[in-house]
Each structure stands twice: as C-alpha cells, then as structure tokens.
Amino acid sequence: xxxxxxxxxxxxxxxxxxxxxxxxxxxxxxxxxxxxxxxxxxxxxxxxxxxxxxxxxxxxxxxxxxxxxxxxxxxxxxxxxxxxxxxxxxxxxxxxxxxxxxxxxxxxxxxxxxxxxxxxxxxxxxxxxxxxxxxxxxxxxxxxxxxxxxxxxxxxxxxxxxxxxxxxxxxxxxxxxxxxxxxxxxxxxxxxxxxxxxxxxxxxxxxxxxxxxxxxxxxxxxxxxxxxxxxxxxxxxxxxxxxxxxxxxxxxxxxxxxxxxxxxxxxxxxxxxxxxxxxxxxxxxxxxxxxxxxxxxxxxxxxxxxxxxxxxxxxxxxxxxxxxxxxxxxxxxxxxxxxxxxxxxxxxxxxxxxxxxxxxxxxxxxxxxxxxxxxxxxxxxxxxxxxxxxxxxxxxxxxxxxxxxxxxxxxxxxxxxxxxxxxxxxxxxxxxxxxxxxxxxxxxxxxxx
Amino acid sequence: xxxxxxxxxxxxxxxxxxxxxxxxxxxxxxxxxxxxxxxxxxxxxxxxxxxxxxxxxxxxxxxxxxxxxxxxxxxxxxxxxxxxxxxxxxxxxxxxxxxxxxxxxxxxxxxxxxxxxxxxxxxxxxxxxxxxxxxxxxxxxxxxxxxxxxxxxxxxxxxxxxxxxxxxxxxxxxxxxxxxxxxxxxxxxxxxxxxxxxxxxxxxxxxxxxxxxxxxxxxxxxxxxxxxxxxxxxxxxxxxxxxxxxxxxxxxxxxxxxxxxxxxxxxxxxxxxxxxxxxxxxxxxxxxxxxxxxxxxxxxxxxxxxxxxxxxxxxxxxxxxxxxxxxxxxxxxxxxxxxxxxxxxxxxxxxxxxxxxxxxxxxxxxxxxxxxxxxxxxxxxxxxxxxxxxxxxxxxxxxxxxxxxxxxxxxxxxxxxxxxxxxxxxxxxxxxxxxxxxxxxxxxxxxxxxxxxxxxxxxxxxxxxxxxxxxxxxxxxxxxxxxxxxxxxxxxxxxx
Numbered sequence: 001x002x003x004x005x006x007x008x009x010x011x012x013x014x015x016x017x018x019x020x021x022x023x024x025x026x027x028x029x030x031x032x033x034x035x036x037x038x039x040x041x042x043x044x045x046x047x048x049x050x051x052x053x054x055x056x057x058x059x060x061x062x063x064x065x066x067x068x069x070x071x072x073x074x075x076x077x078x079x080x081x082x083x084x085x086x087x088x089x090x091x092x093x094x095x096x097x098x099x100x101x102x103x104x105x106x107x108x109x110x111x112x113x114x115x116x117x118x119x120x121x122x123x124x125x126x127x128x129x130x131x132x133x134x135x136x137x138x139x140x141x142x143x144x145x146x147x148x149x150x151x152x153x154x155x156x157x158x159x160x161x162x163x164x165x166x167x168x169x170x171x172x173x174x175x176x177x178x179x180x181x182x183x184x185x186x187x188x189x190x191x192x193x194x195x196x197x198x199x200x201x202x203x204x205x206x207x208x209x210x211x212x213x214x215x216x217x218x219x220x221x222x223x224x225x226x227x228x229x230x231x232x233x234x235x236x237x238x239x240x241x242x243x244x245x246x247x248x249x250x251x252x253x254x255x256x257x258x259x260x261x262x263x264x265x266x267x268x269x270x271x272x273x274x275x276x277x278x279x280x281x282x283x284x285x286x287x288x289x290x291x292x293x294x295x296x297x298x299x300x301x302x303x304x305x306x307x308x309x310x311x312x313x314x315x316x317x318x319x320x321x322x323x324x325x326x327x328x329x330x331x332x333x334x335x336x337x338x339x340x341x342x343x344x345x346x347x348x349x350x351x352x353x354x355x356x357x358x359x360x361x362x363x364x365x366x367x368x369x370x371x372x373x374x375x376x377x378x379x380x381x382x383x384x385x386x387x388x389x390x391x392x393x394x395x396x397x398x399x400x401x402x403x404x405x406x407x408x409x410x411x412x413x414x415x416x417x418x419x420x421x422x423x424x425x426x427x428x429x430x431x432x433x434x435x436x437x438x439x440x441x442x443x444x445x446x447x448x449x
Numbered sequence: 450x451x452x453x454x455x456x457x458x459x460x461x462x463x464x465x466x467x468x469x470x471x472x473x474x475x476x477x478x479x480x481x482x483x484x485x486x487x488x489x490x491x492x493x494x495x496x497x498x499x500x501x502x503x504x505x506x507x508x509x510x511x512x513x514x515x516x517x518x519x520x521x522x523x524x525x526x527x528x529x530x531x532x533x534x535x536x537x538x539x540x541x542x543x544x545x546x547x548x549x550x551x552x553x554x555x556x557x558x559x560x561x562x563x564x565x566x567x568x569x570x571x572x573x574x575x576x577x578x579x580x581x582x583x584x585x586x587x588x589x590x591x592x593x594x595x596x597x598x599x600x601x602x603x604x605x606x607x608x609x610x611x612x613x614x615x616x617x618x619x620x621x622x623x624x625x626x627x628x629x630x631x632x633x634x635x636x637x638x639x640x641x642x643x644x645x646x647x648x649x650x651x652x653x654x655x656x657x658x659x660x661x662x663x664x665x666x667x668x669x670x671x672x673x674x675x676x677x678x679x680x681x682x683x684x685x686x687x688x689x690x691x692x693x694x695x696x697x698x699x700x701x702x703x704x705x706x707x708x709x710x711x712x713x714x715x716x717x718x719x720x721x722x723x724x725x726x727x728x729x730x731x732x733x734x735x736x737x738x739x740x741x742x743x744x745x746x747x748x749x750x751x752x753x754x755x756x757x758x759x760x761x762x763x764x765x766x767x768x769x770x771x772x773x774x775x776x777x778x779x780x781x782x783x784x785x786x787x788x789x790x791x792x793x794x795x796x797x798x799x800x801x802x803x804x805x806x807x808x809x810x811x812x813x814x815x816x817x818x819x820x821x822x823x824x825x826x827x828x829x830x831x832x833x834x835x836x837x838x839x840x841x842x843x844x845x846x847x848x849x850x851x852x853x854x855x856x857x858x859x860x861x862x863x864x865x866x867x868x869x870x871x872x873x874x875x876x877x878x879x880x881x882x883x884x885x886x887x888x889x890x891x892x893x894x895x896x897x898x899x900x901x902x903x904x905x906x907x908x909x910x911x912x913x914x915x916x917x918x919x920x921x922x923x924x925x926x927x928x929x930x931x932x933x934x935x936x937x938x939x940x941x942x943x944x945x
Contacts, residue, residue: 418832443830
C-alpha cells in the first residue's frame with residue numbers, strides 16, 4: 001500500500017521537477033531585467049523561496065523514482081548531486097536577498113550565472129536518464145546530415161555458418177528488443193542483458209536460463225507468453241519479437257544456451273535461415289555504380305523515356321520506352337552517358353531492329369532486357385555475349401529465327417529467355433527435348449491433355 | 450439561401466487573401482526563408498538528385514519503391530461472398546465421419562455465427578480431393594484445371610479475419626480496416642509507385658458474376674489518399690469506361706484545346722493553394738484524354754489469337770470472369786500496376802439453388818477454374834509471372850457445419866460464414882512454388898499452425914512490391930496512417 005504510494009510519487013518526478021525549473025527561469029529573467037522593473041527584489045525573494053521548496057519535493061520524488069524504477073545508483077548519481085546543488089544555490093540566493101550576512105560579499109551576477117549553469121546541467125543529466133545518452137546527439141546528427149544508421153549489408157548464409165549463433169544473431173535481437181529496459185542504467189526486474197556476463201547473472205528471481213529443463217527458463221517462458229499477459233516480454237508497449245526471432249531464441253535455449261556453438265550446429269530450419277540471411281547472391285550486379293548526373297536524366301525524361309532507380313537509393317536504373325513507342329535504334333544514344341547504370345531495359349513495342357544489338361553491348365551491367373513485340377530476328381544477338389550480367393531476355397512475339405536460338409547457350413549467366421510467340425513460330429523445332437526448359441521458355445501451353 | 454451566400458463570401462475572402470499584400474507578407478516571408486533554407490540544405494546534401502526526389506507535378510509519374518521489390522504488378526482475384534475452403538483446397542476426411550451428426554458442443558461454445566442458430570449438423574466435404582502436381586498438394590474435383598498450375602502456387606490454409614459479414618470483411622481485406630474511409634491496397638500501390646503506362650490508369654477494376662461486392666466501390670476507393678489513386682472500374686460489356694467518349698460534334702483537337710485551357714487554370718490554382726486534389730483533377734483530364742484511345746485498345750479481346758481465347762474460355766462481348774482474366778493479363782503486360790478482379794456469387798449458404806454447394810457453387814467453380822489456370826500459364830509463357838503477383842481469396846471462409854437458418858435446415862447444402870480459418874493462395878514473383886503454410890484442425894474449423902491475418906497478407910503484398918509496410922505511411926488528420934494499421938507481419942514461409 002505505502003509502497004505503491006511511493007511508486008506513484010516517484011512516477012510524478014518528471015512533472016514535479018518542472019516547478020522549480022519554472023521558478024528559477026522566471027527568477028533569472030526578472031533578475032536580468034531588474035533595472036527596468038522597479039519591484040524586482042520582493043518578487044525574487046518570493047520566487048526563490050518557492051523554487052527551493054518545490055526543489056526539495058523534486059528531490060524526494062526523484063529518490064522514490066530511483067528506488068522503484070529499476071535504475072542504478074551510478075546512473076542517477078550525477079543527476080542527484082546536480083539537483084541538490086540547484087536547490088542549495090536557489091536557497092542561498094534567497095538568503096542573500098533577505099540580506100543574510102554570510103552571502104553578502106558574493107556578487108549577485110555570480111548567482112545568476114551559477115543558477116543558469118546548474119539548471120542546464122541538471123536538466124540535461126535528467127534527460128540522459130529518461131531518453132538515453134544519445135538523445136541530443138541523434139537529432140543534431142540528423143539535422144546536419146550525419147547518418148548514424150547502419151547501412152544494410154547483405155548477409156550470405158555461407159559466410160556465417162561457422163560463426164557463433166549467439167554473437168551473430170541472438171545478440172543483435174537482444175540489443176534491439178530487450179536492452180532498452182535491461183541495461184546497466186535501467187534494469188527492470190533487476191535483469192541486465194547488455195552483456196553476456198550480466199545476462200547469465202539473471203534477474204530478481206535468479207538465473208533466467210535453466211540448463212536442466214531449458215523450456216522452464218524464465219527467458220523462454222516469457223517470450224512465449226501471450227502478448228496480453230502481464231509477464232510477456234517485451235511488454236505489450238515495446239517493439240515485439242517476430243515469430244522467427246522467437247523460434248530462434250527458443251532454439252538457442254533448447255540447445256543449451258551456448259555462446260560458442262556455431263550457426264551450423266543448430267541445424268536451423270530453412271525458413272529461419274531465409275529470414276535472417278540471404279541464401280542467394282543478389283539478382284543485380286554487386287558493384288557500385290556512379291551517380292547518374294541530373295542533366296542526362298532530364299534529357300532522357302524529356303524524350304518520354306521512363307527512367308527510375310530500381311529502388312529509392314540505388315544508382316542502378318530501369319529504363320523503359322513504354323511511353324514512347326516511336327523509340328528507334330538511334331534513340332538509344334540518349335542513354336550513352338548512363339550505360340553502366342542501366343540494369344533493366346525495356347524496349348518492347350518500339351520500332352527498334354536487330355542493329356540495336358551493336359549499341360546494347362555497351363550496357364555492361366545490363367541484367368534484364370525486354371524486346372517483346374518488336375521485329376527482332378536475332379541476327380547479331382551474339383554481340384550481347386559479352387554482357388556478363390545478362391540474366392533474363394524477353395523476346396515474346398518477335399520474328400526470332402530458329403537458327404539463332406543456339407547462340408543463347410554461349411551466354412554465361414543467362415537464367416531465362418522468353419521466346420513464346422502467339423503465331424507459334426517454332427512449331428518445327430524440337431522445343432522440349434532439344435533445349436533446356438529451365439532456361440528456354442517457348443510457352444504455347446494448352447489446358448487440354 | 451443565407452448559407453449559400455455565406456459560403457460564397459467565404460470563397461471570395463479566401464481568394465482575396467490569397468492574392469493580397471498581407472498574404473505576401475504573412476505567408477511568403479516564411480516561404481522565402483524556407484526556399485532559401487531548402488536551397489542551403491540541399492546544397493549540403495551531395496546525394497540530392499533528380500532520381501531520388503520525384504519533383505514531377507504528375508502524381509502518377511512512375512517512381513521507385515524504397516526496397517528492391519520482386520514484382521511490378523498485382524492481379525488480385527477476389528471471390529465475392531467467400532468461397533468454401535472445404536470444397537476446394539482444405540481436405541478434411543475426418544469431417545466425413547461426422548457428416549449429419551450434431552455439431553460437438555465444444556465447437557459452438559462462445560461462438561457467434563451470421564445465420565447458424567442452436568446446434569447445427571456437421572457437413573462432410575461435398576467434393577472429392579486428390580493430391581496433384583509434383584508438390585502433391587490437395588485440390589478438389591471442383592477445380593480440375595487448377596491441378597495443372599498447382600505447383601506454381603503457395604497456399605495459406607489458416608488465414609483468419611475478425612469480420613463475419615461480407616461488407617466489413619471485404620473492406621478489411623482490401624483497405625486494412627472494416628470501416629469506410631481507408632485507401633484500398635491498389636491505391637496504396639499506385640500512390641507509392643505511380644503508373645508505368647501514362648495512357649492507362651495504374652489501378653483498374655473488373656467485375657463479373659452479375660453482382661457488385663457488398664463493400665461497394667470503397668473497396669477500390671482511395672480513402673484519404675488523393676483521389677487520383679482510386680481504382681478505375683472498367684466494363685467488359687459496352688463502353689469499357691462510362692462517359693469516356695466525346696459527345697457528337699466534338700473533335701479530338703477541340704477536346705485537346707479545351708483540356709489545355711482548363712489545365713492551365715488549374716495549375717495556377719495549384720500554385721496558389723497547393724491542394725493535391727487540383728493535381729488529381731489535372732491528371733484526370735489528361736488521363737481521360739489519353740484513355741479514350743488506350744482503354745478501348747486494352748479492353749479489346751477480339752484480336753487475341755484463337756488458342757489464347759480458347760485457353761481462357763472467353764466469350765467476347767460478355768461480362769465474364771474468363772474475359773476479365775484475359776483482360777487482366779493484357780493490362781499487366783501494358784504496365785498497369787494493380788488489377789483487381791471481383792467475381793460475385795460465392796456466398797454458398799444453401800438457402801437457394803444458386804447458393805447450394807452441390808449446385809450454384811459447382812457452376813461458379815467451373816466459371817473460374819479454366820480462366821485461372823489459363824491466366825497463370827499465359828503470364829508464365831510471356832515472362833510476366835516472374836514480375837506479377839497473383840492473389841486469390843475471399844473475404845472469409847465457411848463453417849464445417851451445415852447452415853440451419855433460424856434453426857431450420859436449409860433446402861440445399863450450404864455453409865455459414867466463418868472467419869477463424871480459411872484458405873487463400875498466392876503465385877508469381879517472389880512466391881515459393883508448391884508451398885503450403887498453415888494447417889487447420891481435423892474439421893477445418895480452427896487454425897492449428899501457421900495462422901496468418903489479413904494484415905499479414907497485406908504486409909506480404911507490399912513487401913513484394915518493395916515496401917516496408919511499417920514505414921509506408923500517409924499523414925492524415927495529424928497522424929501517419931498505414932495499410933496494415935499497427936499490425937501485420939510478412940509471411941516469409943511462402944516467399945521464395
């Protein structure tokens with residue numbers, strides 16, 4: 001009962017502190033303008049008296065907050081000292097104002113400066129506790145454009161197999177979803193999780209890992225409780241673990257909560273691996289392309305050619321003539337400045353012919369090429385053999401000739417070539433036995449057996 | 450009368466204030482500062498370039514998603530009325546054994562149904578099931594052609610929704626909220642990605658089956674997004690888009706001049722008020738002008754080769770699901786972002802012949818079976834399946850009990866609405882081939898594993914288009930809104 005009452009008072013600390021802050025700021029403002037205001041002294045006495053009284057209340061409520069909020073003394077220590085100093089200064093100034101002899105020799109200016117300074121320090125230290133030490137640095141960085149965010153790196157499973165599961169996967173999850181409330185400053189349930197030693201120490205109910213019956217581990221139970229349950233972790237208000245993260249942590253605990261065992265040893269299921277890793281090399285080239293310059297983009301767009309990055313922050317571009325069906329072979333020169341940026345090029349339905357290939361061979365990073373519904377016959381398509389990244393070629397409803405189909409076998413990384421033709425051009429070809437059907441798509445499906 | 454005058458005066462005042470000296474001082478000083486600041490800021494940011502800031506005045510200009518998406522387009526096949534999973538995909542032999550027996554108490558406790566009252570009888574599967582394809586996944590004899598594409602598909606067998614009436618459930622499925630006012634998923638997609646083909650709308654809607662969805666046009670509405678992103682409904686019979694043709698005596702040139710003048714005035718207006726709805730109006734005039742030629746072209750299936758027409762089973766000139774499937778393929782190959790098909794008539798209560806699982810329902814299955822198989826194969830042979838997502842489903846599923854409206858057995862066999870567990874499937878770019886996620890209990894009543902929500906499905910669709918559903922927001926009434934509200938998890942189990 002009393003405990004709850006004290007907790008309640010503690011919770012009000014962030015509110016109560018603003019009373020002395022208000023008084024002191026008001027006091028300082030009046031003090032600075034005292035020449036203008038004839039009446040200042042009486043008011044200041046009143047103000048700094050109340051600043052001291054409310055200050056004492058702030059300190060008391062802050063103490064309860066510290067006791068019940070799961071904070072460590074090291075964290076709140078400086079804030080506490082600064083707070084006490086603030087009150088002492090306010091009260092000393094009050095004493096000087098009522099002409100106490102001890103404070104007479106100290107100049108008033110000094111009080112003003114000291115009061116302002118200590119107020120800022122106390123406030124800032126308090127902010128650090130509630131919002132984290134970075135709470136000012138972060139927005140400032142963002143303002144001036146320093147990007148603190150980690151860039152997303154591609155993680156291949158193969159590179160990770162041998163690394164410990166804990167440090168590569170579990171630790172980052174705990175850092176993201178648990179450490180906010182379980183760290184050296186704020187240890188809810190007396191549990192700290194910011195490093196492995198603390199993690200193993202456990203919380204107020206002892207170890208959170210049970211090596212004998214892993215499923216009875218406090219950590220295991222809590223992440224599995226329904227979200228509505230009070231003891232569910234992370235609490236309903238916090239950022240939740242995903243299904244896959246829960247399975248992964250469970251797997252780690254079930255298999256003995258080892259910090260050393262490698263990822264391979266856990267024999268993770270495929271869907272879990274896919275969730276945390278890339279298992280395939282990416283579709284588009286893995287190199288950095290230079291930033292395409294604005295002038296060429298403007299020029300290209302003026303010609304009604306659609307051009308956009310493959311995703312927002314990529315320098316790789318997809319280009320399409322979908323809105324300019326009069327596109328001719330010569331128009332490809334518009335793209336000459338950005339050759340290496342184009343990874344996907346769609347010239348379907350346009351007026352291009354086979355001579356386009358002599359131009360296309362300069363698009364070194366070209367990965368997807370669409371030439372559907374054009375008069376392409378395939379003559380000179382061998383010029384594209386040099387394009388190491390070319391993976392998909394679309395030649396649906398073209399005049400592609402049988403004799404050139406074999407050229408595609410020389411393409412290094414070709415995954416698919418679409419040769420379907422509504423007129424069934426290749427009826428004489430032994431389509432399904434002569435060609436690798438994984439790569440060659442002739443279509444012409446029928447629903448009759 | 451008084452009110453109208455007041456309103457008019459307010460308009461005059463607004464207009465005047467927009468052009469006054471005071472307006473200049475009040476708004477533009479800040480504006481100038483802002484302009485200076487923004488120049489200063491962009492100068493600091495070497496990253497700034499045309500490709501990243503789509504400064505185009507055209508709200509439908511194609512743009513890029515934040516992440517590398519797997520698909521460019523979506524074809525969403527919605528079976529209006531909620532098809533029975535127990536006669537199509539969810540094979541429950543145990544349910545046979547309980548056929549005609551009273552429903553166990555445990556299934557009814559604390560449950561509320563749309564029509565079932567008292568203790569209904571259990572209803573065994575009204576179809577034969579068999580394993581098909583290399584994947585060996587289950588499908589009923591109601592869908593013989595589906596067997597041919599079953600290996601292209603990932604099933605979700607334990608989808609759940611918390612709505613059990615058609616309208617709200619449809620709204621929930623398409624807008625993420627059972628109440629009116631939210632943008633549909635197609636609107637979100639076009640808002641985020643624009644429209645590749647500038648002569649066609651980015652979001653097109655086709656209906657079949659003789660009825661419109663209970664949720665009404667809000668299912669493809671743009672909610673609080675600018676209305677340029679709403680779905681454009683096309684008819685496969687008669688004029689594809691109503692009121693698109695020029696009146697007699699108006700030439701296309703005259704129309705062009707007219708639109709140019711109107712757009713000029715509208716752009717001035719936009720400069721003054723910066724209201725996105727003005728941009729909407731401009732691009733709608735433009736779009737309508739171009740659509741006059743482009744839409745009849747894309748909506749014409751007569752010129753398709755015979756083998757294609759046969760494969761889908763189309764009858765040109767009709768309003769049929771088959772026609773719509775073929776149209777969907779045509780639209781997607783012309784760069785339409787989101788094609789939404791609604792097929793009406795799946796509400797198999799068994800209260801009349803049309804609704805009976807052994808009658809009307811079987812006819813519905815025949816109407817969709819061949820066209821869907823044809824659509825998948827046609828997309829595949831054109832290389833479109835790799836970059837298109839096909840989604841199939843209803844607004845909920847149906848009960849393993851036979852419906853007994855007002856406590857009396859219905860005249861035909863039928864099932865009531867059921868949202869706890871039903872089947873949907875996806876196929877196409879980024880989707881695993883032949884996978885099954887989720888499982889229901891022995892009656893197909895409750896999920897046993899792999900339960901996914903409506904928001905999970907939406908999150909997955911957005912993910913495949915290249916969006917993080919948690920970050921894809923629009924500010925409205927002072928707070929950012931998401932399609933998935935505060936829920937939703939990507940269903941990774943069915944991703945390739």
